[in-house]
Amino acid sequence: MASTRRARSDTARPRLPDARRxxxxxxxxxxxxxxxxxxxxxxxxxxxxxxxxxxYHHFPGGRTQLIAAAVTTAGAVMTELIDxxxxxxxxxxxxxxxxxxxxxxxxxxxxxxxxxxxAVAVETNDEAPELAxxxxxxxxxxxxxxxxxxxxxxxxxxxxxxxxTLTVAAIEGAIALSRIxxxxxxxxxxxDELRAFYxxxxxx
Amino acid sequence: MASTRRARSDTARPRLPDARRxxxxxxxxxxxxxxxxxxxxxxxxxxxxxxxxxxYHHFPGGRTQLIAAAVTTAGAVMTELIDxxxxxxxxxxxxxxxxxxxxxxxxxxxxxxxxxxxAVAVETNDEAPELAxxxxxxxxxxxxxxxxxxxxxxxxxxxxxxxxTLTVAAIEGAIALSRIxxxxxxxxxxxDELRAFYxxxxxx
DNA sequence: GTCTATACGAAGATAGAC
DNA sequence: GTCTATCTTCGTATAGAC
Numbered sequence: 001m002a003s004t005r006r007a008r009s010d011t012a013r014p015r016l017p018d019a020r021r022x023x024x025x026x027x028x029x030x031x032x033x034x035x036x037x038x039x040x041x042x043x044x045x046x047x048x049x050x051x052x053x054x055x056y057h058h059f060p061g062g063r064t065q066l067i068a069a070a071v072t073t074a075g076a077v078m079t080e081l082i083d084x085x086x087x088x089x090x091x092x093x094x095x096x097x098x099x100x101x102x103x104x105x106x107x108x109x110x111x112x113x114x115x116x117x118x119a120v121a122v123e124t125n126d127e128a129p130e131l132a133x134x135x136x137x138x139x140x141x142x143x144x145x146x147x148x149x150x151x152x153x154x155x156x157x158x159x160x161x162x163x164x165t166l167t168v169a170a171i172e173g174a175i176a177l178s179r180i181x182x183x184x185x186x187x188x189x190x191x192d193e194l195r196a197f198y199x200x201x202x203x204x
Numbered sequence: 205m206a207s208t209r210r211a212r213s214d215t216a217r218p219r220l221p222d223a224r225r226x227x228x229x230x231x232x233x234x235x236x237x238x239x240x241x242x243x244x245x246x247x248x249x250x251x252x253x254x255x256x257x258x259x260y261h262h263f264p265g266g267r268t269q270l271i272a273a274a275v276t277t278a279g280a281v282m283t284e285l286i287d288x289x290x291x292x293x294x295x296x297x298x299x300x301x302x303x304x305x306x307x308x309x310x311x312x313x314x315x316x317x318x319x320x321x322x323a324v325a326v327e328t329n330d331e332a333p334e335l336a337x338x339x340x341x342x343x344x345x346x347x348x349x350x351x352x353x354x355x356x357x358x359x360x361x362x363x364x365x366x367x368x369t370l371t372v373a374a375i376e377g378a379i380a381l382s383r384i385x386x387x388x389x390x391x392x393x394x395x396d397e398l399r400a401f402y403x404x405x406x407x408x
Numbered sequence: 409g410t411c412t413a414t415a416c417g418a419a420g421a422t423a424g425a426c
Numbered sequence: 427g428t429c430t431a432t433c434t435t436c437g438t439a440t441a442g443a444c
Binding site (some may be wrong): 041042052053055056062063137 | 417418420421422423424
């Protein structure tokens with residue numbers, strides 16, 4: 001497991017700095033499973049097989065910078081997905097597809113993996129306050145995309161904002177509940193109720 | 205702040221083993237702020253002023269046992285509160301009072317403290333799987349108390365169960381969002397929407 | 409049973425060989 | 427620019443003095 005055979009092409013691959021990318025991926029995985037405090041560079045190293053010094057070559061800021069890069073990268077991926085879902089679907093469709101993706105992630109990881117962004121949101125990190133800031137921006141972006149979609153489907157702006165907050169909070173919370181129960185039931189139930197909210201179109 | 209004056213009575217207080225209690229309190233605080241992985245015995249020691257060896261005297265299982273005790277204790281306190289709220293109030297009243305308590309906790313801690321039980325729910329801990337189990341039981345208890353209350357207020361059983369899940373998930377999620385935003389707004393908004401759900405009595 | 413000193417290991421970071 | 431060896435710090439745990 002330590003030495004992944006490298007299928008090099010005959011044209012002497014330039015050996016892209018995908019080492020950096022792999023370390024970020026490893027860090028994201030670790031964030032999902034073990035949280036921010038639980039993400040050590042040792043763990044990332046063990047998962048990626050990268051040598052010790054590489055971290056500080058690619059991330060002069062060390063562990064903190066690696067985690068920051070992981071959060072930013074994971075956030076960008078997630079944001080793109082959410083932008084796509086909220087652009088091309090109805091609120092209910094977007095909700096269902098997002099939930100389906102999470103069910104998949106939970107099951108594929110045997111309920112070990114959660115949301116890497118949320119992982120930093122539940123820990124106060126005095127040494128790296130910028131992490132919380134980055135996470136906050138990502139959640140704000142999600143919230144905005146969702147609230148926008150709801151408004152486009154005739155839900156009044158103020159209620160759309162609250163409903164978007166409820167949705168993000170509920171999904172993140174339900175993912176955590178699903179993890180400790182080793183079942184997608186909490187996520188399923190939470191989403192079922194949210195769907196009912198969405199279809200109750202009347203504002204109050 | 206370090207040395208709390210001890211008002212000893214003239215009869216030479218037996219120096220109750222509240223050292224244990226204080227260490228548990230310190231561990232709970234640390235769980236709230238820094239999460240499970242971020243809770244080291246060093247941190248608890250620094251916060252409580254207790255000497256190093258005391259931990260292993262009161263908790264032979266070391267760090268893991270200390271954290272387990274913290275989760276159990278915090279869970280018992282929370283469970284009692286929730287039992288009280290769900291026994292003597294309507295669903296909306298219980299929701300509002302619970303939210304009010306959390307607003308207080310968030311503000312009092314300058315948005316640093318979250319839920320100590322939830323903190324272990326968002327981290328997969330391979331070394332101490334029993335922690336997740338304990339947390340799961342506590343959440344199950346909360347869920348049950350809330351679902352029960354909803355049923356007593358004429359919400360059909362299956363929907364009550366789903367709504368209870370949504371509520372727990374949303375509140376926990378909203379607490380985390382409030383923390384990184386340094387504002388109770390996410391909690392306020394999520395609870396406002398939940399309240400609307402609660403008052404929409406018609407089942408579907 | 410309360411506390412200090414310390415052994416042992418894990419983790420973050422750096423120097424420098426290749 | 428890739429990797430190894432090593433320094434330092436921090437954290438867990440224990441021994442044993444008081």
